[in-house]
Amino acid sequence: MAKQLLMGNQAIALGAIRAGVKVVTGYPGTPSTEVLETVAEENNGNVYVEWSVNEKSALEVAAGAAYSGARSMVTMKQVGLNVASDPLMSLAYIGVKAGMVILVADDPGPISSQTEQDTRHFAFYSKLPVFDPSTPEEAYTMIGDAFDYSEKYQTPVLFRPTTRLCHGCAAIETDSTVADKPVEGFIKDTSKWVIFPKTTYRNHIKIEERNPKIGEDFSSYKGNSLTGDGKKGIATGGVCYQYVKEALSMLSADGDCKLLKLATVHPFPETLALSFFDGLEEVLVVEELDPVIEKQLIFLCGKHGIKLTIHGKLDRFAPTAGESSVELCLSMLSKFLGKTAPALAARTAPPPLPVRPPVLCAGCPHRASFYTVKRAMKGRKAVFSGDIGCYTLGNAMPLDMVDTCLCMGAGITVAQGIHRAEPDTVNFAFVGDSTFFHTGIPGILNAVYNQTKIVVMVLDNSTTAMTGHQPHPGTGMTMMGEIAQKISIPDMLRAMGVTSVEVVDPLDLKETEAAVRRAAECEAVSAVICKSPCIAVTKPKPSYTVDAEKCTNCKVCIKQLGCPAIVKGEGKAEIDRSLCYGCGICEGICPFGAIGGEK
Amino acid sequence: MINCLLTGVGGQGTVLASKLIAQCAINEGLNAKTAETIGMAQRGGSVVSHVRIGEDIHSPLIPLGAADIIIGFEPGEAVRSLPYLKKGGTVIVCGKAIKPTTDSLSETSYSGEDMLAYLLSEEQNVIVIDGEEICRKCGSAKVLNTALLGAAAKSGTLGFSAEQFKSAMEMKIKEKFLQMNLEAFELGADAVDK
Known part of the structure; x- marks a missing residue:
């Protein structure tokens, strides 16, 4: 077959299909996401692929498949393995029947992560083999080796690419053969599949005897x-x-x-x-x-x-x-x-370069949500706990609406701790729709059960936006392309005992602000769901313009919204039509009525 | 070996442009590697794509001082990446500045003209393209990438002909957007002679 340009993550996916993988699960996370997406796209009809609700669920689904004799793979980013570490540590003792690869992408830099943790430590900690490819080409074949070693030693193995490999592309010659790996099915054997202290002790001895043998095996492995x-x-x-x-x-x-x-x-x-x-x-x-x-x-x-x-x-x-x-x-x-490196060309220093921190996109509904909460809480003592996702970017000036950010789901629980320490604050927790399902739910139960008064702001943009728009339980679509029952966030909140639940369109600034005020006055846990789709999954509306006659250059639009489409022009605000998505919130905040939509 | 660095602001379409260049290489049976910025920085941050063509390439990233050509989608970003350019290399740059919110909020004023003046004072082979005008003619801001590719192809630095680029575009661009992109490519190439 002719060479094709493949991203490292695509190469890994094609390599896994070639190795006869049958079940692939995962949770999106940069830089790992495209592995599972590619398996789904290139699916030959024999692979079951799912975005699971979180990494722990994903790893357990993949383990069950491997117990049953189906080659399986689970994909995640490095921090995802922290969430999945509970099943990982136990599974290391239990082992697998068919090959199982736990793909964990590390992110040196970090470029798009909250930690610079090294998954190779997890290999030592869990006593599992780990594979570390150096190019997309090598990753294409090494993923197959990982399955083979996994089966040979009846143990799950870790596969750890890093960002530059995951997102680097190379010309790779692939073949379309698929290893024939018939699925035997689950064979009952409680001494093997049920973890008990006695089983663990016995298997611990076996693992310590086995690992030096794998090390010896690796001494002649072609990747070394x-x-x-x-x-x-x-x-x-x-x-x-x-x-x-x-x-x-x-x-x-x-x-x-x-x-x-x-x-x-x-x-x-x-x-x-x-x-x-x-x-x-x-x-x-x-x-x-x-x-x-x-x-x-x-x-x-x-x-x-x-x-x-x-x-x-x-x-x-x-x-x-x-x-x-x-x-x-x-x-x-x-x-x-003791060599001399080639000298680089000397240049004069450039003029000061623009600073470009990542920001919410023009038209992003999260901007409206943050803006209205900020307005509603003006003059009040309030703390805004954020979470992981596009809405972390609500921290950027001028919104400045993320006071804490720790890890997936932590905004909801950190807000509770702050409230216990300082009960006279209004504590807001912002959580995205995918994060709500991932790890947000236990935190909300915790607040309701312990009667800790927080306001949960669910920023529901109907997708997993930061990682590239993956479906989740609230979207009604699965990764197999099937229509699933949409799981309703307001219904779940009510079922968990949250009595005050309102759903608003954040682009309606007045309605949203009023709902936020009501939620803040509520004596129990309250929730406001700001429902408006991500601009990447909807069509743009006609762009807005500034009427130069009416604009007084007061800069309210710039200083309060921080929309990348609104820029400082020659003594007037200007809207960059190539960036404007037509969300229209600027029209609502201009004190002089100078901003309007296309007529 | 050819090293091409594409640089711009998240959302400008550098990734597709890098894929098109790499596809040209593969169509000619050459080896190619690319590296992209994906993730948080894509949200309005500075992004770079590295494209490396030829044998004996190891690193997915171009070393400093080794790029034959920089394709700058934005003047400030072209300046930021200039240390990657080798002596006598070519710079293709869209003249339109994208002002970040940080600039609008501050008292200072970021100017694309200052950046272009710096590029012209530092380098001999700088081609400034009015990308905004080409996008207006084609009716979409999304064709800036193919317009700049047209200019880069015309400059001769990449070593691929317009025809080679067009077949790569036919392979990689959806049918309904193809004509618009082919037009932008032509306009970009024409702009080099002006």
Whole structure:
């Protein structure tokens, strides 16, 4: 088949289909989302695909399928594994029958995440094997290897790509064969599938006996390699291997040192690492996130009484945070190898560059929701707890309406803690529709049960917007393209015991403000659902314009809304027609009636 | 090896443009790699796409000072990415500035003209395109990417002909938007001679 341009995540998906995967579950999260989407798009009719309500549910569904002999994969971003860590830790003891891959995408930088956590630690913690591909091409075949190892050792395995691999594209030659993996079905065996202290003890012994064998197996795994020669050696893995290769080539130092590429850091391939050490005096470890390879090499030196200098993050030879790059590798490698990096062209300093923090899109209904809550609470002592999603961007000036943001679902519960510490505040919790289903529900139950007065603002834009518009239980669509029963957020709130539930259109500023005031006066937990679809799933309306005759340049529209389509013009406000979606909220706030829709 | 950096503001369509360039390479049997900004930064933030064509490419990202061409969808973003350009490289830039909310809220004033003047003073091969005018003629702000590609193709730096780009566009752009994009591509190419 001809080569096609595939994103790393697409390559992983096609590789999984080729490996005969039967059940794929997940929860959207940058940079992992496109893996599951691609499996759904390229579905040959033999794969069941679902967006689960959260990562814990997703991992458990995939586990059940693997118990039954169907190859399964679950996808998530790194923080998703925190949510799924409960089943992960137990499943590690139970094991699987058919191959099961837990795909967890890490995000060095971080570019679009709340943590810089390293999933390789989870591999050590849960005692599971982990695969770390370095290019989309390699990921395409490595995902198949991951299924094979999983089946060979009857254990789930972790597969950990990082952002630059997930969202990098490469020309890849794919084949359309699909491994024939008949599903045996669930065979009852309580000694195997039911976790008990006795089972855990017995399996713990087996796991500790098994892992050194997998490490030995990994020493000859084709994803790991040892090349070059010399007294200096570089150990690396993942996308950093590519940066190191590029830097070596720019320094004309290819083959001047030993180069160890590790695609499997747990169980650690000790035999391979020992042959890397052979003849070396000094080692540099290049890796993103935490010094995982570095610590393993230091451990190995101690274990075998080897005297070596090992540089990396621990001795601050390498930066401890942020993503790596060719430039960073050039600077580290030139120092390590005693070479001179090519000089860059000198330039004069540019004029001050515009600062562009991410903001809510022009036309985003969340802007109206935040604006009205801010207005309704003007002069009141109120704290606004936010959550994870597009609406985190309500923190940007001038809205400035996110006082806390921690993790999925935490806005609702953090608001309760603040209220207990400071009962005279009005505590608002903003939560999106997908986050409501993900982890918002237990927090609301907690507030109702413990009678903690908070106002829950559900910003329902009918999609999972930040990650690229995935369906969820409230949309009435599944990832298999089927129509499902729409789960009603107001009905759920009422069923959980929230007595004051109002549904409003946030673009109707007056109605929304009045509803927010009523909710804030309520003596029990109250909720306002601001229902208006994301601009990306609706057609734009005609754009609005500023009547230059009427505009007094008071800048109220700019200072109160922060809409990217409204800009400071020549002594007047201007609306950029290429950005305006026609939401019309600016018309409602202009004190001079200078903004209007197309006539 | 050809390194092309596309830079702009989230929502301007840099990703499709990078895919079209990579598709041209693949259609010619060449190796290609791209890297994109996806996620939170797409919401009005600075975005860059890296396209690398040729053998022996390792990093998905272009090293500093190695880009043969920068396609700037916005003048300030072209300036921000200028350290990626190699000596004597080409800059194709849309002249229209996109003012961020941070600028409208401040007393300072961000000016696209200052950015263009800086680019012209720093580099020899700078082609400024009136992307806004082309979009108006085609009736959509969404064709800025294909307009700039037309200009880039005409500059000769990418090494692909207009015909090669057009077949990539036929493969990657939906039928109902294709004609509009082909027109924008032509207008972009014409703008280089002006």
